[in-house]
Amino acid sequence: MKKRLYLELENCIGCRSCLAACTQCGGHEERNRNYVYDVNPLVNRQTMPLMCLHCENPACARSCPAQAIQIHETGAVLSALVEKCIGCQNCTIACPYGIPKFDQEQNLMYKCDLCIDRTKDGIPPMCASVCPSNTLQWLTDEEIENKKKQFNLDNGKWVTSMPYLEGETNVKVNLPGILQGITKLF
């Protein structure tokens, strides 16, 4: 059963477990590849994670002169192949969400690969495995569909993609209700 990463952004409590877990994934060499942001840092404590959304038409891969960014058959957009990346940094400029990171010393780009050794076998990625607040989940399409039904649809508040994102993505995002003053219908 194909599962996807699914984000419910407003659940985030800012614990940064996902960043810590990311560093421990095989191949990540103890560096994390994701982000957690304060939404309004001077006023309240709301945080949100920002992950690679694994675009269906990934700008990072399209802009790479070396074809170093491969798209896995599961749809995951992989990190740069270590022997191919020539260090031009086009991908960092192209990604609409600013996800790829670049190491100057190693002349190498690295980005979220959706923990491909795990997810290719249906095991959730590190971040979703540890998230204590159900912000990051690993769900089947059917489960995501059911989630969708729990929410008050047709109010424009559940949007998994456009216009809040720049294109269709493999990772599904649920927009926060709390910040928009809407109570979720759990």
Next chain:
Amino acid sequence: MQAKAAVNQKTGNTLNNAFASHFAKSMFLSVTALAILSFIGTRMFTHVDLNLYGYMVGTIVFIGGFFYRFIAWGERPPTKLILKKGLKLLKRKSTPKTSVEHLATYNFIWNRGIYRWTQHVLIGWGCILSCFVTFPLVFGWMYFTMDDNGHYNIIAMGMKVMTVPADGIIANLSYNALNITAIMVIAGVCMALYRRLKNMQARAEQNFLYDFMPLYMLLLVSITGLALTFMNIFLHGAGQPAMSLIHQWSVIITLIYLPFGKLAHIPFRPMSVLARNYREHYAEQGMKECKVCGDQFVSSEQSKDVVDVLGVNDIEFKAKEGHHLAEMCLPCRRKYRIAQFSGFPTHEVKVKEANQNAKG
């Protein structure tokens, strides 16, 4: 002036039109060049080593695959752009230094880890040195003759360059060159395989054809090569013809495979020098300022190039504010996305992004 340019263009076009494709043209030119070099090197084909005939065929098939793959690759918009602009910048003062660091000493792999660097130096230099020895022999660009007095003559491109005693250091080094390089490659490949057992990273994202096959092929080439020497010295040549065939076969398969798998990085890595020049040169020309915070984060040229390349792919990321998303620095771009999710303009709050390293 104008007319002359037009005429030039026309003749240029007719030459191109004579071939069905770039592929046919490059193929024709390289095979011709190889033939001419071999003709000169072998003094009109009088010194062809027929044992090496298989290698010659293998090399020619390899060149075909090589052009097929690399012409298709060079046509991709981002590749074409870096190639075109990078080649114009080859005269930069920093080119020799960058080339050595990127292509010979691999400083950047050192920064990825000493183990990885050692492994690559063994494999990479082992292979490069083997090629320096093998190719001139195969195409007759270099061969040896023996004088009566126990001296060897080394003949390169039909000219005598050196006469050395048959039991001297240089002679011994040249007989053993391929044995030494074979041992380097075997050690390097073993390191690579060991790393796959030990380190889960090396195991990620890999499949047999892309990842293991080149390592096994390199191993096979080196081991059969060493076995040839072993049979010559200790078995008085027993089994040599069969082993020679296996060795020849493995080299040919490796060559043919090269443009399509992991080893394709070899002919193609020099582009990292072009990319570095491109970044350095245009950074000096003028930097792009982030539309939100004003930080200079990339050269104006590259920012524009990336927008254009995405445009060719029918990707356009316009922000509501009218600029392209590529015109924001990375932290601002990330905050801008948070702002799209929450409805609150996070990117306009002048606070540095906090704690992104999972370091407590």
